[in-house]
Amino acid sequence: MQTPSLELKGSSFTLSVLHINSQDMAVITAELDSKLAIAPQFFLGAPLVVNLSTIKASNFDLLGLKDILTSRQLIIVGITSALPEINAMAKSIGLAIIKSGKAASNQPQMPKTTKIVKQNIRSGQQIYAKNGDLIVIGAVGNGAEVIADGSIHIYGTLRGKAMAGAAGDKNAVIMAQKIEAELVSIAGQYWLTENLQQNGAAPSGCIRLEGESLTVESLPL
């Protein structure tokens, strides 16, 4: 098997953020030098993100700031929380515009999606429906796992493991045409084969969470 010569992967890094509260380059230079004097080695070549949230002037001298930092061997990776005009300026001089983690987390929730699988799930296979329901048209074999943040519907025999409400949704259900499961779980509450047998699992049925315990009801599927 040939390994690809490049790969794109996400990763998070801890970066120092330099907050700029003044537009006066002379003042910034003086304060920066006194800070650097405390621990010159520590800041040598350090990557920095410049936070410009308090700068409200669109004619801010970003290029001047970059020169000051570069001349002191600090590397600007990008800027954050700046005015749109300053962002445009940053783009033109090759600086990245970085969204801070807090701003990014305010994105609207992902809409619910349903995952449909039209084949038998074989032993060793794992299917995960993130943020939604999972519909399997086929059987789920022994040793296979089907997982969904929402509900799981199986139009076939469930012989493996089924975990619904994986993200904590207590209203999720598991339905199967024939239940011979190794394990069923809803929002962390689980039953093994013997629990299913003790609770008189019907050949075809729906498993729900009632309060803190699982229940099974037969369905004429």
Added chain:
Amino acid sequence: MAQIIVVTSGKGGVGKTTTSAAIATGLALKGHKTVVIDFDIGLRNLDLIMGCERRVVYDFVNVINGEANLNQALIKDKRCPKLFVLPASQTRDKDALTKEGVGTVLNNLAKDFEYIICDSPAGIETGAMMALYFADVAIVTTNPEVSSVRDSDRILGMLQSKSKRAEEGLEPVIEYLLLTRYCPARVTTGEMLSVEDVEEILAIPLLGVIPESQAVLKASNSGVPVIIDTESDAGMAYSDAVDRLLGEELPFRFIMEEKKGFLKRIFGS
């Protein structure tokens, strides 16, 4: 274009090599030019079952490494002029197989042969993955017992996700179930899974049911593929399986318990 058929199972000892030898011989006897490749590097057995162990000079790994060419490594079967064997190396391990190397050898064989039978090793590691990667058809050999059925299910999952056809989004690998060591009497007494049970769990078309037979061990030990023994039940069942593989529709034999006759009941069988 040659058809690449992998004989696989996941579990060991279910009859992959016996099946590979029988099916390859059966196809060749029907007039199709066939080669059977042993992928079980380090645990070479196919040469014994085919009865050509004394004629192995170069092997599959030699060909992959360019130390021998295909014509030097291919062994022509003594009984059937259309049949060739490519033996495994006994002194290497499975990591000697690379996707590029196996692909090149199969491509070269495809120019000359109609059928390429790949005898997979047990397990789901490199050897087995290489054997199934290029397959067009898979014969999943299964014994009527739960662990074998589960391992076959796992291999079917691999065929659907790890094969070349799956990775490239082509037509999926055609999968057939071959049930071996079947014993109708023990099914009646509930000791063994029935054909229907296995078919229901694995949900793939049935290619054949090979009965548990004295003839198989005898054939293996004498280095003659069991299909040559046309008098034996296993030989006939393999012959039927080959016909089905070639598209014929035949009723399944040897799946019902034979009623013992009056004399047999008295004197035993």
